Amino acid sequence: MAIECRMWRIFAIPLVLFHLIQVATSDCDYSKCVDLHVDFYHQPIVDAELVQCCANLKDLCDKTRCPLKPVACKEEFHEVAVKKGVCCDEYMCAPPKDRCIVRINGRAVLKNLGDTWDSDDPCTKHICDYGMDGKAQEKTYKEYCYHTCNNEYQLKLIPGQCCGQCVQTRCKFNDTLYSVGETWKSEDRCVLYECTKKDDTVAVATYSKQCPKLPTCNKRDIYIKDCCQYCNPRHSMRHSNNKSLDTDDEDYNSYEKHPCKRPCTEGSQPMVCRYKFIIEWYETLSKACFNCPFNATDCFRPHCITGDGSRRSVLVVNRKMPGPAIDVCQGDTIVVDVENNLLGETTTIHWNGLHQRRTPYMDGVPLISQCPISQEQTFRYTFYADNAGTHFWHSHTGVQRGDGALGPLIVRCPPSEDVHYKLYDYDKAEHLMILQDWTTLTGISMFNAHHHSSGDNKPKNILINGRGRFLNAPVTKMVVEDDSEMDLAASSSMVDPTSIPMTTTTDSATETTTYTTEATSRTTTESIPETTQRATTDATTTTETQTVSSGIYVDPKDDFGFMHDNNDPTMKTLPHAQERHTYVRNKRETPVDAYTTYLNESQHIPFQVYYVVHDKKFRFRLINAEFLNCPMEMSIDNHTLLVIASDGSEIEPIEIDTLVSYAGERFDFIVHANQKPGNYWIRVKGLMDCDQRFTSAHQVAILRYFGADEKDPKDPPKYDHVRGGRQLNALNRGMEDRTTISIAEMTNAYRDPDNGVLQKEPDFKFYVYYDFYAKNNTNFHVGGLYGFNEVLLNSQRRYTPQLNHISMKLPTFPLMPARHMIDDNQFCNSSTLANRGINCRTEFCECSHVLQVPLNAIVELVLIDEGFTFDANHPFHLHGSSFHVIGMERLAGNVSAEIVQELDRSGKLYRRLKGAPLKDTVTIPDGGYTIIRFRADNPGYWLFHCHIEFHAEIGMSLVFKIGEHDEMLPVPVNFPTCSDYTPEISDSTRSSSIHQTTASILLLIISIFLLRCFP
Structure with missing residues (x-):
């Protein structure tokens, strides 16, 4: 109706005006007429008249033409509003004046004046209030927070609240802040404190040291250690110079309480962490073990190495196996003095996992980064804990790692970087x-x-x-006869080895009594089967032990026993950490032979x-x-x-x-x-x-x-x-096996940390293939005497593992510090040997195998295990850098290097570049390949080798020369050198020697003559 009315007015006015213009006389002055302003809604026009030549609209209201009032509004919550006119009223839909229409969660909601409500943003408040026009409207107000939390607190946002609240995240004790899980001790070491968190409540838990019961002891023999009293009449072992030798754990160089072993926090000052490594030959189940393994607590004494119960020599550091742990924070400086106490052997230590980017001479590889450390010499390794993670150190000389020269190297980072x-x-x-x-x-x-x-x-x-x-040992019953009883302290730091009371043992064969300071006893065996060579029985010992526990409550995150003072149901006894008295029936047997001893003792190793x-x-x-x-x-x-x-x-x-x-x-x-x-x-x-x-x-x-x-x-x-x-x-499986997950299918947590390395094509690509080859390796097969095909027994034939048919022969001087002595002609690889007409597939080739690449080049290695000789497996380790593993596949039981190269040329070797994981050691499936990539940005000479010692020691390795000599870091001042000493014996040298001898004889004759002439 309203629309029809408007249309009528729109057409009516032009018609009226046209009519007036027609009736107007020609002498009218239109410039004096007033412009007509028409309100179409309030003044319906039905007629007009001329007034002095000018048109004048005349209002004549016809309400039959006015629009009707609508019944309701289409918009939700809107009301019909009326605007009064001279003739007709205007109707419109409008929101109510005293209420607000708002949208909450996508729906229209009606709010009364004064109502408030929240939104998705807890800091924004909404209210229905009058606006400037006097109508109700939605208004928003922003809430601002001014919280300031103390150091031990942290502002925590709470769902539905704007400003959150200060929540305690650290413990404050004596003006010192501690993180959750961090422990510290009282000055007298009698109390252990821990910052704990339970049900979102942070508090300091207290653990009181529970001391073992003190046996009958003279007052002069009582000493105090860690706030507990112990009895030890010979607690201080004295040297001939009468100086006491303290038996504290720290003197054993275990470094379990090293100051660098600490919580790593963001912004903390790096430390210099010093260690002393004494490497020597030692023995399992030595005298330091006392009655281990039959008294299990003795097995944890300082310097007691159990192994699996077999009595054998071991090559260890600080008389521990594994050796002392290096546990530091990222950014620390590590200083290790390695003292060689081996008899007639050299050694070095490699820090597996640290790339030595600023200290390449500290890599610990003999005749590459340094000279071997000779007997009685000390070499100081100084390097930086640059990259966090789980690493380990080990001897890199011969097969010393297999005899026990190894230990953990843990570099931790702050929680914010983990x-x-x-x-x-x-x-x-x-x-x-x-x-x-x-x-x-x-x-x-x-x-x-x-x-x-x-x-x-x-x-x-x-x-x-x-x-x-x-x-795998067979079990045979052993009968133990109780001859005596002794009281042994469980903690290695509690009892001095020389303080064990005298015990009496009776030997059934002689019926004589002997006295000894070592716990011994008599055993007899039943049903020991005989073999043609040696007894193979397991001597399982029947023991009678009575353990008197201290009843101590131990925090599960600490290493020693303390009483927990809180009523926390999760804090119970940790038996491994308790200090106890164990009364043990003497059980050291008189074995039938060494092997029976091994089987018997092995079954009691904890x-x-x-x-x-x-x-x-x-x-x-x-x-x-x-x-x-x-x-x-x-x-x-x-x-x-x-x-x-x-x-x-x-x-x-x-x-x-x-x-x-x-x-x-x-x-x-x-x-x-x-x-x-x-x-x-x-x-x-x-x-x-x-x-x-x-x-x-x-x-x-x-x-x-x-x-x-x-x-x-x-x-x-x-x-x-x-x-x-x-x-x-999985063993010898790659990305082709959908039932397992290969290393190449792992994803780097940082996705693509170095997109330059993972570009489509590398700068250099090397194919390195290997297998075991039937050759006269002159190191253990001398042709014409006992060549590979000349020995009598097949079990005496030794295949040679080689990379590209080349066995690595180290130079006689260390490549990196003595690089001025290098003649590039002494290096070899498959290309240089082929250029010299040498066919290493048929000949035994042994030389300094070196691959050279420019600094910052992107290098790809396609590692191929041909797998024709044995169904074997080889893990490879790269020094000086980590690498991305971008492919791994087992093609068949065996495959030739030529087939793999042809597959690569035809684009059939799959490479997964995006998110490729970083490693420094990787395996290659037998009869398959593994592809790795790295950026050669660490100048120097770096070893790449099979990590199986028997293979590496006979030449299954090569060296990367990265960059030129002038791009390598300078050699440290006074760095030790070594090389062959083979001076030539020339004719002039012999002639000079003759002249010197003649002159000496003449001088002697003259001296005798003078003595005779002038007595």
Whole structure:
């Protein structure tokens, strides 16, 4: 109706005006007329008249033409408003004047005056109020926060609140701030404090030291250590100069309380961390072990190395195996003085995982970065903890790593720089898992027997943190007769080795009584089967022990026993950390032979135990330190592993059931203790040379829930135990296997940290292939005497592992510090040898194998395991840099290098560039390939080698020369040098010697003459 009325007016006015113009006379002066302004709504026009030649509109109201009032408005909550006119009223839909129409969550809502409401932004408030026009309208107000939190508090946003509140995140104690999980001790070391968090409440928990019961003791023999009284009449061992030798733990160079072992916080000052490493030959189950393994607490004494119970020589640092841990913060400076106490041997230490970018002469590779450290010499390694992660140090000379010269090197970063920090609750030093393959012979004995005779190279056992049992031993009952009783203190720091009371033993054969300061006893065996060569029985000893526990309550994140003062139900006894008195019936047997002793003692070696708290998440760090070909499969019964890092580089988390690791690899994983509290096996199974075809080497440790009974899991550990599910880094499998996850399928946590390396094409590409070859390697096969095909027994033939048919021969001087002595002609590779007409496929080639690349070049290696001779496996390690793993595949049981190169030329080798993980050690599937990339930005000479010691020592390696000599860092001042000394003996030298002799004779004659003439 309103529309029709408007249309009528629009057309009516022009018609009226046209009519007036027609009737107007021609003498009208239109310029004097007033412009007509028409209100179409209020003045309906029905007629007009002329007034003095000018048109004048005349209002004549016809209400029949006015619009009707609408019944309702289409818009929600709107009302019909009326605007009065002279003739007709105007109607419109408008919001109510005293209420607001607002939209909340997409819907229209009617609010009364004074109503308030919130929005998605808790800092923005809404209110229905009058506006400037007197109508109700929605108004918004912004809330501003002015909170200031104290140092131990942090502002925490709370859902639905704008300003949040100050929440305590750290503990303040004596004006010092501590992070959650951080512990500290009182000045008298009698009380341990911990900053704890429970139910979002941060508080300081107190643990009081509970001392063992003091036996009857003379007052003069009582001494105080860590606020507890102990009895030891010979606590101070005295030298001939009458100076006391303190027996404190720190003097053993264990560094368990090193000041650099601290929480790493953002903005903290870096420290200089000093260590003293004394490397020497030592012995398992030495006199330092007292009655270990039959008294388990003795096995944890300082300098007691158990191994698996076999009595053999070991080559260790500070009489520990594994050696002392270096645990520092990123940015610290590490200073290690290595003192060589070996008899007639040299040594070096390599810091596996640290790339030595600013200190290339500290890499620890003999005749590449330094001269070997001679006997009685000390070499100071000084380098920086640049890259955080799980690393390890080990001897890089001969096969010394296999004899025990190794230890952990952990570099921690602040929580703000740990991309996985929120995934776990605890990252404790005791959750470290170092795996070793183990033999009853020393490494050099095995090496010589294997290469020069018929000896094998198969590890017999596996150790976890330096200990384990020989689980494949047959069991035979042993009867123990109780001859005496003695009181042994469990803590290694509590009792001096010379203070054990006298005990009496009776030998049944002689019926005589002997007195000794070492615990001994008589044993007899039953049902010992005879063999043609030696007894193979296990002497399982029946023991009677009475343990008097101190009843101490222990914090699950500390290493020693303290009483927990809080009423916290999760804080129960941690048996491994308790100090106790154990009354042990003497049980050291008189063995039938050494092997029977080994079997008997091995069954009493205490397993490694890892303690966890129910429903908490713990970060574990695994280091595979094996030295032979024994890849290891690890799993935890009823638990999965969340892998978050490898070789010190973070990856996107992968949840798996079993993890395979190879020599030199490290993995960080999280264990969620979400099962029924109890004891669970941690299983480690050896593969390759350790599998069921050879030795079935395997080992176990225990995952023990806090508060669970101190006992082994029910089912006995067996090699053939099968754990299904997802497996990471499976043996000889690559990206082609969809049932497992290969290293190349992991994703870097930082996605593409260096897009330049992961460009489509590298600057240099090298094909490095290898296998075992039947050649007369003159190191152990001399043609014409005992050549490869001339020896009598097949077991005496030794195939030679080579890279591109070349065996590495190190120079006689260290390449990096003595580079001025280098003649490039002494280097070789497949191209230079081919140019000289040498066919290394048929000849045995041994030389300094070097690949040269310019500084900052992008290098790609296609590593090929041809796999024709054995079904084997080789992990490779690069010094001086990490690399991206961009491809891995097993093509067949064996494959030639030529086929792989042809597949690559035709674009059939798959490369996964985006998110490729970073590693410094990687395996290559047998009959397949692995592709790695790195940027050559660390100038120097860097070793690339198989991490199986027997292979590396006979030449399965090469050297990268990165950059030119003038681009390498200067040699440190007074850096030691070494080289051959072979001066030539010339005719002039002989003539000079004759003249000197003649002159001496003449001088002697003259002297005699003068003496006679002038007495």
